[in-house]
């Protein structure tokens with residue numbers, strides 16, 4: 043039985059808050075319950091603001107991946123937020139980009155069919171927007187960073203949209219590729235509309251300005267060398283393997299050594315420079331033992347606690363040494379606790395495609411019930 047989801051390129055749902063996942067049953071099989079965020083841990087707006095890349099990067103430049111940060115014009119932010127118009131990529135100031143400048147806007151499988159009317163009619167009705175100044179700056183930045191970049195906004199990358207790029211990754215070499223990823227991502231709706239949702243002192247739903255951070259593309263980052271460090275009362279209280287879906291035997295061997303490196307890095311480089319009392323930060327440990335900061339995250343909110351729970355982290359009191367957790371055997375792997383799934387994975391609202399999927403599943407299951415066993 044083959045059941046497929048309609049494409050996630052379905053605009054009206056992108057701006058809605060994702061519903062919390064619940065247990066979904068399909069023919070006896072259950073899908074995992076995953077809480078995507080922990081909104082019970084309140085935070086201050088200033089704590090959220092400090093985790094924006096344009097805020098932390100200048101202080102940690104020498105201990106992070108080389109990055110260029112561009113302020114986005116409001117017209118581009120509006121373009122990213124425009125969920126109701128057709129899915130149109132910006133017109134390029136040069137014609138060298140390989141991508142088509144329009145991706146149609148399918149609602150379900152039928153919409154993949156070409157609609158009536160010529161391409162010219164469509165271009166007249168929906169002329170592609172154009173951002174020549176931004177495009178120029180993006181080009182210069184990509185060149186200065188060696189020709190390929192990893193894009194992100196103030197807090198998040200468009201990781202849920204990687205499937206749409208030809209390489210299946212966030213590696214970008216042109217403005218069009220970046221625009222396609224940013225425009226397709228549901229993760230970025232968090233940055234654009236919900237960044238301050240967990241703040242007790244939120245005065246607005248969005249920051250004053252949005253930025254595009256272009257980070258030098260690093261091919262071949264080893265997932266087992268990425269870790270999330272948790273800081274409470276300015277003390278490092280926990281370290282977790284970042285990729286929790288896999289058991290890496292090498293971590294068993296190197297755990298103590300890695301923990302020491304990260305503790306030293308926190309004491310020497312982070313503790314005094316990052317102003318919040320509690321937060322999390324992601325690091326990468328290179329082959330020669332250098333620790334690089336990838337990102338700063340809030341304590342709670344949309345930050346995943348990975349191999350800990352927030353309750354455990356909250357309980358780690360004064361005087362306790364930092365605890366490092368890794369997946370210790372094949373049996374210890376966790377389901378993908380990701381904030382990076384396409385929104386259709388979690389959108390169960392009417393018209394979302396999920397109801398269509400469930401209807402089809404029910405029909406198929408009912409049909410199969412009538413068939414003799416083993417047929």
Ligand SMILES: Nc1ncnc2c1ncn2[C@@H]1O[C@H](COP(=O)(O)OP(=O)(O)OP(=O)(O)O)[C@@H](O)[C@H]1O
Nearest residue numbers: 107192197198199201257258259260263268336337
């Ligand atoms: N410059 C880079 N080159 C290649 N891969 C990168 C680069 N920067 C980050 N990555 C990969 O992308 C992942 C996500 O990066 P990052 O933490 O910056 O994004 P994010 O959207 O904030 O993610 P999360 O919300 O999960 O923390 C990293 O764990 C790393 O594997």
